[in-house]
Amino acid sequence: MKYITTIDGKDFTVEILDDKHIRINDKILDVDFESVSGQPVYSLIIGGKSYEAYVSPDDEKWEVLLHGRLYQAEVEDEREKRLRTAGGAGAAEGGEYHLKAPMPGLAVAIPVEEGQEVTKGQVLLILESMKMQNELKSPRDGVVSRIRVKAGETVEQKQTLLSVI
Numbered sequence: 001m002k003y004i005t006t007i008d009g010k011d012f013t014v015e016i017l018d019d020k021h022i023r024i025n026d027k028i029l030d031v032d033f034e035s036v037s038g039q040p041v042y043s044l045i046i047g048g049k050s051y052e053a054y055v056s057p058d059d060e061k062w063e064v065l066l067h068g069r070l071y072q073a074e075v076e077d078e079r080e081k082r083l084r085t086a087g088g089a090g091a092a093e094g095g096e097y098h099l100k101a102p103m104p105g106l107a108v109a110i111p112v113e114e115g116q117e118v119t120k121g122q123v124l125l126i127l128e129s130m131k132m133q134n135e136l137k138s139p140r141d142g143v144v145s146r147i148r149v150k151a152g153e154t155v156e157q158k159q160t161l162l163s164v165i
Contacts, residue, residue, distance in 0.1 A: 006074040014075075040103070041130075054103050054129075056157065063102045068134045070102055096145065097164045099136055101155045105129030109151050110162070116144045118164060125149075125161055138164055 002015045015023040022031055032045040036052075044051045054065040064071045109126040112118060123135045124144070142164040149161050 002078050004076050004078060007071050056102055058100060058102075058158070063100075065102050065134055068132060070134065070136050072139060095165075097139060097142065098160045099124055099138075099162050099164070101127060101157055101159045101161055102134075102136075103127075103129045104157050105134075105155060107149045107151055107153050107155055107161065108133060110147060110149070112144050112147075112162075114144050114147055118142055118144060124164070127155070127161075136161070140164070 002013055005012045005014050013023075013025055017023055017028070020030060020032065022029055029046050030048075032043075034043050035041070036043055040054055040056045042053050042055055044053060051066065056063050058072070060074065062073045062075060064073055106128045107125060108128045110124070111126070112122075112124055118124065118138045118141065120138055120140050122138050124138050125136045127134050127136055145163045145165045147162045149155055149159075155161065
């Protein structure tokens with residue numbers, strides 16, 4: 001089965017060949033992908049290089065925290081992608097975006113204020129989890145409409161931290 005994965009507006013064709021091999025676009029990679037202690041933390045070895053990522057589903061997308069950067073990945077099988085494209089549906093840039101905690105942790109800093117204009121990629125909140133500080137960034141331009149936590153507060157996974165319109 002082939003999957004179309006969209007990250008930062010770029011599409012990647014991912015095909016799972018067997019337990020230890022995947023194809024991304026035209027490149028075949030040796031992989032080892034395991035959950036760490038049944039948690040949503042995964043150990044990933046690609047081509048002999050080791051990575052640790054926090055992966056969780058978020059509504060219609062997956063959130064992947066890797067090297068302190070939060071990625072939102074949309075994963076569809078080929079059939080779903082064809083149907084969505086044929087129907088003319090696209091990713092909505094409008095509406096309200098709710099930044100949710102990808103994992104439990106401590107809101108260390110919130111370098112934005114309600115009513116402040118933000119740009120895509122701008123840091124909205126710094127979340128400390130598992131002794132690492134992670135910058136959670138805006139996926140699009142907008143205005144911070146509501147901040148729901150304060151610096152120093154402990155947050156739960158999937159808790160809404162702030163909103164951007």
